[in-house]
Amino acid sequence: MKRPIVLLLAAVVLLPLLVRPAIATEIWIFAIFGLGLNLLLGYTGMLSFGQSTFFGSAAYVSGWLLKHYAINVFLALGIGVGVGAASAALVGYLCVQRSGLYFIMLTFALNQLFYFTAYQWTSVTGGEDGMPGIPRPALAGIDFTDPLVYYCFVAALFLVALWIMRRIVESPLGRILQAIRENAVRAEAVGYDVPRFKLLAFVIGGAFSGLAGVLYAMLFGIVPLEAIGFVFSGNVLFATLIGGSGSLYGPVIGSFVFIWLSESVSTLWARWPLLLGVAFVIVVLFLRGGVVEAWSRFWTWRSSKPKA
């Protein structure tokens, strides 16, 4: 029980020594994003293909306020969480009444609604060019423009987010959500209002996405249009699945793998999404069950080999 936490703390300390602080920061931001999706996918059994809706909306709103009204960092984060939760409540209200394939399609289609709104509303969002010039205001004398300071801030927020998520999944609420995942009809029969709990999970997931979105906007100083696009939703899904959904630390491992993978292939070739697509296909066809399972399979394969 204690071991993952020790490992995690070691990773937090070591990561900026190994990779550029911007990439290290991005990993933790993506991990927060993944935590939100994992609550839906891994714990409640809802496959949302529209998580970037909440990520992007929060990034745009908070980014805009940061840029034009120079608001405080914590206020920006709070607003981002609020926007993420509110947009998730709107989308969730329409989606939780359906399940299975319809649920996936609806989350995707509503993601497109937000995407095209951002795409066309150029006076605010900058359309295809993105919304640049988002500052990282200092807080109580701490200068966040230093990449390493900002890294520490994000890493600390990630640990807080992880702690909150652990509290949620181990709480009675978390157990109810898992009951819905295992058997929605039975959960309903026992007396739980399933759509309401699904909506609640959706809103919490949206709040985590919103937090990640604002941190992302402040990291790069820009909200790119891609931040609200469906490829982003797919990426976080990939990260969550490859790490192993349904376990608390799965998305954390997944975001390591994903950011590392995309950073390394994006420098190789301008058409790197092709390689990413190939990676998705390979993982699905041969490595289902995520990194954890692949690792254990690798060890059984090694130990089964006759010693030469």
Add this chain to the structure above:
Amino acid sequence: MLYALMGLGLSLITGILNIPNFAHGALFAVGAYLLASAAVAIGNFWIALLVAPLGVALLGLVIEYAGIRRLYAAGHDYQLLFTFGLALILSEAIILIWGPVGYSYLPPQALRGGLDLGFTFYPKYRLFVMVMAGLLVLATWLFLEKTRYGAIMRAGIENKEMVSLLGIDIHKMFTVAFALGAYLAGIAGALTVPIRGVNPGMGVDMLGIAFVVVALGGLGNLLGAIAAGLLIGVAQALVAGYWTEASTVVIYAVMAAVLLVRPQGLFGIR
């Protein structure tokens, strides 16, 4: 009408195979690019229109046989990731082969110009597309409703286990359904080329629309796909006349509005 065609193909795939096909938009785009290339290479639009969708159907056949077939037992999450990965590969492949810049292609000589309908002036090619799409939808309907294999497919949407218990090779049916859905996406793509030209982003735009049509019309529901396709097409055309910027957003807004009133979709029972 094109929207109905797209939605119909996706509806078949999603309904029968029970997988979320996020590569459907990419298949549409491949159909469009294949037509553009074939028409230039052969020099005849009509032959190209025949060949291009068949190429897409063949691609669909390969995709189902090599990939999706292994994933029926896996969850929707992995199926989604797989088709999403395919969509990325196909759209990047399009950029690699045909370049990132789109171009336009003129309709064949016989269909250029407009037709005076008395009350309005309408481009001939658009009329042709409407008739073609209508015929294709009708043909699909006849196939599903009036032929033996169509009946088996509809039974497959209702209850797969029962169909396979009756001694029908359900895997072969899945392959056929996927190829048919891919064919419909491909021909929809091919037909749009003289209207909108080709560009690498066309697949993603169409993917969203196709999903809206299916979400509103219902899985495997032919009538629903047609009605939803028409509804969206008309709404978009009306809005485009007054407020061009909002014409893409309106598709999704209409969907959200319909779902607010009828969460089960246009014809859904539950």
